[in-house]
Amino acid sequence: MARRVFSRTETSDQPSRRLSKALIPSGMATLLPEAAQRVRLLEQAMFENFIKWGYQEIIPPTFEYFDVLAAGLSSKALETCYKFADWSTGRILVLRPDVTAQIARMVAMGLAGQTLPIRLCYRTTVFRSEPVHAGREREIFQVGAELIGSDTPVMDAEILALLLELLRGLGLEAFKVSLGHVGFYQALLEKSGLSAQGQQQAKMAAAHKDLPKLEAILRAEGIDSKIAHTILETPDRYGREEVLSWGRRVAGNNRALIEPIERLDMVYHLLKQAGFQDHLLIDLGEFRGFEYYDGLVFDVFAEGLGCELGGGGRYNHLIGRFGRDLPSTGFALDVDRLFRARQALVTQEQNDLPPVLVVSSIAQYGVAFKVSQLLRAQGLTVLQEQGATHGAAHRERLRHRARQAGIPAVICLAAKASPQTFVLNATDENSWERSPYLAVHELPSWLHRHVYARS
Structure with missing residues (x-):
């Protein structure tokens, strides 16, 4: 799931006052x-x-x-x-x-x-x-x-x-997209002789596939058994071309019923030509929950x-x-x-990769910023912070900070005149290793090989 x-x-019904x-x-x-x-x-x-x-x-x-x-x-x-x-x-x-x-x-x-x-x-x-x-x-x-x-x-x-x-x-x-047309069912209800209120109630019952309620509505108004049977059958009519064929038989020469079927048929076959047929169903009982729809309607189900x-x-x-x-x-x-x-x-989206942390002294902020921007340009998420990076105590602090935040690698600027770096990266949940010194331009490929390839 x-x-x-x-x-x-x-x-809850009665949340506590606190x-x-x-x-x-x-x-x-x-x-x-x-x-x-x-x-x-x-x-x-x-x-x-x-x-x-x-x-x-x-x-x-x-x-x-x-x-x-x-x-x-x-x-x-x-x-x-x-x-x-x-x-x-x-x-x-x-x-x-x-x-x-x-x-x-x-x-x-x-x-x-x-x-x-x-x-x-x-x-x-x-x-x-x-x-x-x-x-x-x-x-x-x-x-x-x-x-x-x-x-x-x-x-x-x-x-x-x-x-x-x-x-x-x-x-x-x-997923499937079910296609219907509100005009088909509306024409059936009008043909049946149902009152305006009965038609509205019948549409609501059909929309929820509540056939017992729909049957009770038709019986209460004494609707002819033949058309009542068709009205009850329509919400269960879904599939592909065979549903359109059934709709044509029901429509006969009634233009109010023929036109919705013809429109559905044209749209269905246009989408079929475009290669979407595996995702399409015809549902003659399809309704939308908003009253302003007056033609072809559709729902998406996964x-x-x-x-x-x-x-x-x-x-x-x-x-x-x-x-x-x-x-x-x-x-x-x-x-x-x-x-x-x-x-x-x-x-595969690089933004789904966990972030890396770049740490430097205040004096090296400019270099650290350029390193961060280089990695961001490669599609990585980069956090930049200031702090000491040398000595066992400082490195343990960085490891602890990274573990808590789910950061797999900490990039530290070396205390040298030339801009070099080394990486503290997690090899598993409890173990970390230190990389050799790396030139700035070597960082992206090194991170992908030694950090992200393991995840």
Whole structure:
């Protein structure tokens, strides 16, 4: 099981009075140095791909006016967002609960005049109020992308291909992306004659694959047994081309059912041509948890994780809630879950190598700085400190300092006129050895041969 690098606070129902003031709020993330470094490396890897695909970074504000952003939020987001008063205006503010709604607002109010399509990407956090024991985070680190201003199968395929390429670029292999279309199930429910309330309840039950509840909803409204059977069968219809064939048979001559199947078919085969078929599934019962999705939608699942890595879909009318309609699609990934899903971190990255320590006297600071910069230019992490390096007592102090900090090698400047060094390096947990004198330019290759090759 992959080690979890995010530390999150858990609280009990009745924390002791002595400890309660020391706890940070439940579900909030603390990133210690190792975790913070891995977050930045992961974000850097993904953003290098974003840039190559022509996506530009956008940074949304942490909070907004509630009455403005509410137009783009789902009913669930409205229930779980954090609200507070702006003392200067008296208006209600909301902590960012959903980046897509923010970007829709930003595009409508500031970017709508740009050449279309607009390609945007982001890395940020969202905040959602969840019950303490719901097992959900309240602060969620996300990375995502939005493709705005085009409603074609090619653009659906682009955003999905970008997502798939990001995941493969992170070393993930055992993952699946399930493709669906909200229009197919919506058309089935409308055809059935369910009331508006019944349709909403049925969609929620289908989204959770709760077939007994779905059956009870259909029975309560007296839905015809034949179409009720199809509605119950659809959430279990997932696979590959055979699912599309089944959907065509169900659709018959009904255009409201045919069009979602045709769109899914086109996007699926575009991605198949691009070589992504092993990661794709068709799921006609696929829904997203936000009400603004109105076309092709998708979720990402990793083997053994037990929850989705993220997802996204098409929202052709969300931006119109803030201005003029611009057809759009996008996705968001949960960074915490990405870490847990990765089969292996990229151990070849030199930044994953443990740091070395360069020690010198104050008089030799300039030389020590040049040594440190030389090693940093080689991709190594270097700590620089001042202190005595000669004599058994001083060297034992340095060894103790290195052991405590997990540093495998201490580079000491020799007390000579010419800039020479020697290295104290660990041969195992308890044993250290001293290298011969080394010229500065010899250090990088010596460290790789005698220190890092052993790890």
